[in-house]
Each structure stands twice: as structure tokens, then as C-alpha cells.
Amino acid sequence: MVRYLDQDGELLDDQPMSDELALEGYRVMLRGRRFDERCVSLQRQGRMVTLAPGIGQEAATVGAAMALDPKTDWFVPQYRELAGQLWHGYPLRLAFLWHVGHPIAFQVPDDLKMLPFQAAIAGQLPQAVGLAWGLRLKHDPGVVLAVFGDGGTSQGDFHEALNLAGVMKAPVMFLCQNNGWAISTTVEHQTASASLAQKALAYGFPGVQCDGNDLFAVYATVRDAVARARAGEGPTLIEAMTYRLGLHTTADDPTRYEPREMHEMWVDRDPLRRMQIHLVSRGVVDRSGLERIEDEVKEELRVAWDEAQKEPAPDPAYYFGRAYASTSQRLGSQLSRFERKGLG
Numbered sequence: 026m027v028r029y030l031d032q033d034g035e036l037l038d039d040q041p042m043s044d045e046l047a048l049e050g051y052r053v054m055l056r057g058r059r060f061d062e063r064c065v066s067l068q069r070q071g072r073m074v075t076l077a078p079g080i081g082q083e084a085a086t087v088g089a090a091m092a093l094d095p096k097t098d099w100f101v102p103q104y105r106e107l108a109g110q111l112w113h114g115y116p117l118r119l120a121f122l123w124h125v126g127h128p129i130a131f132q133v134p135d136d137l138k139m140l141p142f143q144a145a146i147a148g149q150l151p152q153a154v155g156l157a158w159g160l161r162l163k164h165d166p167g168v169v170l171a172v173f174g175d176g177g178t179s180q181g182d183f184h185e186a187l188n189l190a191g192v193m194k195a196p197v198m199f200l201c202q203n204n205g206w207a208i209s210t211t212v213e214h215q216t217a218s219a220s221l222a223q224k225a226l227a228y229g230f231p232g233v234q235c236d237g238n239d240l241f242a243v244y245a246t247v248r249d250a251v252a253r254a255r256a257g258e259g260p261t262l263i264e265a266m267t268y269r270l271g272l273h274t275t276a277d278d279p280t281r282y283e284p285r286e287m288h289e290m291w292v293d294r295d296p297l298r299r300m301q302i303h304l305v306s307r308g309v310v311d312r313s314g315l316e317r318i319e320d321e322v323k324e325e326l327r328v329a330w331d332e333a334q335k336e337p338a339p340d341p342a343y344y345f346g347r348a349y350a351s352t353s354q355r356l357g358s359q360l361s362r363f364e365r366k367g368l369g
């Protein structure tokens with residue numbers, strides 16, 4: 026397993042990026058963490074719809090995003106990757122608007138190489154392969170990062186996507202965030218494989234395991250996979266070993282199935298804490314510098330949430346016209362009921 030930082034933030038190898046970049050990576054991880062905490066609180070106040078926080082998984086998604094060039098490379102998310110998407114350029118204001126269900130956030134801005142959130146597990150993987158294959162056919166220098174969870178590896182879409190990517194040598198990195206759980210199902214309950222990374226061997230390309238709570242390990246692993254993809258050598262499957270420290274979604278109560286000791290063990294491996302220890306011991310930042318970053322992130326979130334709230338409320342009729350090319354009978358009758366009675 027690739028690892029650069031041990032659990033106590035001690036560096037085991039040469040740091041694979043500059044100190045400035047490491048500090049910037051830490052800042053975006055923190056932004057993702059505080060965003061998720063804020064959204065859970067807003068959801069509890071009834072001001073947001075159901076959401077899936079990425080608390081505890083920030084190093085996996087930010088480290089991977091840092092290995093991409095946002096000008097050429099694509100980020101294809103599932104739904105628990107917000108921190109990495111922020112690194113790739115997704116605006117905080119739109120992230121807030123997505124979580125209140127505002128249609129302005131349904132469309133990814135044109136200048137952003139990113140697909141929308143995907144609720145259907147692993148449904149984004151065949152799309153990511155098509156996108157990557159298309160880039161290759163067009164001699165476009167871009168590569169594609171497709172992110173999904175351990176549960177996604179039990180979906181047919183996962184196997185079809187990896188098979189085709191291997192055959193076509195599509196420039197795609199499959200980043201599996203193994204966070205231990207698919208809702209309440211453990212990895213051991215859904216596969217007899219010793220690892221998820223080894224599934225790549227059957228499709229004819231490398232599978233690598235890295236410490237998903239170590240920003241440097243994920244970055245270096247994805248960076249090498251990006252180099253392979255750009256050189257025309259095809260896909261890589263990366264299994265980032267991490268842990269979901271928060272809720273599956275705001276509709277979930279993990280205390281009903283998660284062993285307390287396991288949770289506590291992973292709290293000790295918190296990727297943010299690990300980076301803080303490392304950055305302070307290396308002299309990149311001191312305790313007051315960390316507090317300053319904390320304040321700056323809080324302020325950014327406040328400004329973005331204020332801006333999001335200024336967005337005029339959408340016309341509910343909009344929702345009826347956008348999902349399908351033509352309106353089905355069922356949708357049509359819902360629309361006419363809405364036109365007669367409004368939302369009441």
C-alpha cells in the first residue's frame with residue numbers, strides 16, 4: 026500500500042509536492058470538511074435536502090484532484106467527493122445551491138471539466154469510459170478521473186466500464202474510495218476479493234492500493250496513473266483506503282450498525298489532523314497560522330452561503346420540463362395538478 030505519512034503525521038518518504046501546494050491542499054480539505062458540517066446543520070434545520078457528507082475522506086478526493094490539470098482533465102463524481110471537486114474549480118456557491126435543490130446548480134458551468142453528481146451507484150463509470158475513449162479518439166490531451174465507492178464495485182456498470190476501458194486503453198483513472206461501508210454493508214459482506222484493487226488484474230491493467238487518509242499517497246498514486254493514461258498506456262484502478270467518519274446520508278443513523286471502537290480508531294486517523302501535525306512539525310505553518318486558515322474558510326463559507334441565498338427562488342414548473350425530452354403522461358398530470366393547485 027502506498028503511504029507517505031504515518032498515522033502520527035510523520036513523513037516516511039520524500040514529500041511528493043511543494044510545501045506551498047501541501048498547505049493549499051490542506052486548506053481545500055478543510056473547506057470540504059467545514060462545508061459538509063455546515064450542510065448537515067442546515068439540513069437538520071430543514072433548509073437543505075438529503076445529502077451525503079464526505080467527512081473523513083477529504084485527503085482521498087483532494088489528493089486525487091491535485092494530480093489533474095483542470096484545464097484539460099475531467100472529474101467525474103459519484104456524490105461524496107465535494108472536497109476534490111472544490112479543488113477542481115467547482116464554486117462553493119453552486120455547491121450550496123445544489124444541496125437546496127436549486128436548478129441553477131443542475132448544470133455544470135461550461136468552463137468546468139466535470140460531470141454532475143450521480144446518485145445511481147456506479148452509473149457514472151461507463152460514462153467516464155466513454156468520455157475518456159472519446160478524448161483519445163479526438164487526440165485530446167485530457168484524462169478522466171472517475172470516483173466511486175466500495176459498494177460500486179458490486180454493480181454491473183463497474184465491471185462493464187473497467188472491461189471496456191482495458192480493451193480500449195481509455196485514459197481513465199478509477200478512484201475507488203473504500204470507506205468501509207456501503208450504507209450498513211461492510212466490504213467483507215459484498216465481496217470475497219482480498220482487495221478491490223486486485224479486480225483490475227482481470228481487466229488487464231494495474232490496480233494500486235494507497236492510504237486514502239494520506240494526501241501525499243493519493244496524490245502520488247493518481248499522478249503516476251495520470252502519466253500512464255496520458256502516455257496512451259490505459260487505465261488504472263486505485264483503491265484509496267479511507268473511512269466515512271460521518272453519516273452515509275442525512276437519512277442515516279450509523280450508530281445503529283457501526284461499532285463504536287471502529288469509529289474511534291478511524292477518528293485517530295483523521296486526514297486533516299494528520300496533515301496539521303505534518304505541516305506544523307515541518308514548519309510550513311504554526312498553530313496561529315492554522316487558526317487563521319480556519320477563520321478564512323469560515324468566512325468563505327459564510328459569503329458563499331449568503332450569495333446562494335440571494336439566488337431568486339426557481340419557478341417550480343421548471344422541474345417538470347427538464348428531465349425528459351418529452352413529457353410523460355404521469356409527469357403531465359402532475360404538472361397540470363401543480364398548475365391548478367400550486368405546491369399545496
Ligand SMILES: Cc1ncc(C[n+]2csc(CCOP(=O)(O)OP(=O)(O)O)c2C)c(N)n1
Pocket residue numbers: 105144145146147173174175176177178204206207208269273
Ligand atoms: C444503482 C443503485 N442501487 C442502489 C442504490 C441505493 N444506494 C444508495 S447509496 C448506496 C451505497 C453505496 O455505497 P458505496 O458505493 O460504498 O459508496 P458510499 O456511499 O459509501 O460513498 C446504495 C446501495 C443506488 N443509489 N443506486
